[in-house]
Amino acid sequence: MTVVADSLGSRPxxxxxxxxxxPRSMVEQPRPKAIADLTLAATSTAAxxxxxxxxxxxxxxxxxxxxxxxxxxxxxxxxxAVASTGVPEPSPRWTELTxxxxxxxxxxxxxxxxxxxxxxxxxxxxxxxxxxxxxxSRWNSYRTDAGRVVWxxxxxxxxxxxxxxxxxxxxTKAVDTTRRPAASVDRELLQRVLEGLEGL
Numbered sequence: 009m010t011v012v013a014d015s016l017g018s019r020p021x022x023x024x025x026x027x028x029x030x031p032r033s034m035v036e037q038p039r040p041k042a043i044a045d046l047t048l049a050a051t052s053t054a055a056x057x058x059x060x061x062x063x064x065x066x067x068x069x070x071x072x073x074x075x076x077x078x079x080x081x082x083x084x085x086x087x088x089a090v091a092s093t094g095v096p097e098p099s100p101r102w103t104e105l106t107x108x109x110x111x112x113x114x115x116x117x118x119x120x121x122x123x124x125x126x127x128x129x130x131x132x133x134x135x136x137x138x139x140x141x142x143x144x145s146r147w148n149s150y151r152t153d154a155g156r157v158v159w160x161x162x163x164x165x166x167x168x169x170x171x172x173x174x175x176x177x178x179x180t181k182a183v184d185t186t187r188r189p190a191a192s193v194d195r196e197l198l199q200r201v202l203e204g205l206e207g208l
Contacts, residue, residue, distance in 0.1 A: 042069060042117040048086070050094020050109040050128065055086040058113050062124070069117050074162045076173070077143040081160050082124050084140045086111060089128040093155070121145065121163035129155035 044065045048054040059079050066075050090096050093109040114125040133149050133156070141147055144160040168176045 038118045040116045044115045046113040048111045052098045055083045058086045085126040092130040093128045125159040127157045134158045
């Protein structure tokens with residue numbers, strides 16, 4: 009397993025690497041602030057190792073608020089990659105590991121969020137689960153010479169979080185607590201209700 013995590017400033021330019029396609033409405037392509045990579049064996053443990061890598065990287069980038077959504081998205085993408093190209097069995101036989109595929113996880117820190125990429129050797133487009141797409145602002149995939157890259161963009165929530173990860177309550181105007189005059193009381197109605205209850 010190889011782990012490489014560095015900022016873009018120290019990374020050499022690679023012109024032959026495919027770029028993430030931008031939507032047509034975007035004027036400029038977003039500029040990455042940092043990139044972190046992890047190469048995994050396509051086995052049943054890949055998802056849990058990938059999630060640990062994601063959590064550590066998001067903490068380093070001070071983007072902890074993306075942790076829960078990022079964990080769900082990355083787990084789903086890695087699980088699909090393992091099911092398509094690797095050995096999903098928890099206890100594989102040695103003969104099943106002769107042509108073991110690799111999965112590459114790449115996290116890209118942008119000003120507006122984080123892009124999660126999973127590259128594998130499968131050449132078909134992914135099946136997008138609603139659970140994954142509902143957590144992402146954008147998602148797509150593209151083919152490469154070695155297979156495919158599936159990516160999702162996570163954006164921070166529009167609300168501030170508390171220390172334990174819950175949304176902070178937005179304070180509203182002070183509630184008027186002055187007593188209002190009581191409504192008029194229908195004594196005859198109250199007497200009939202009382203007699204009815206006593207008759208039970």
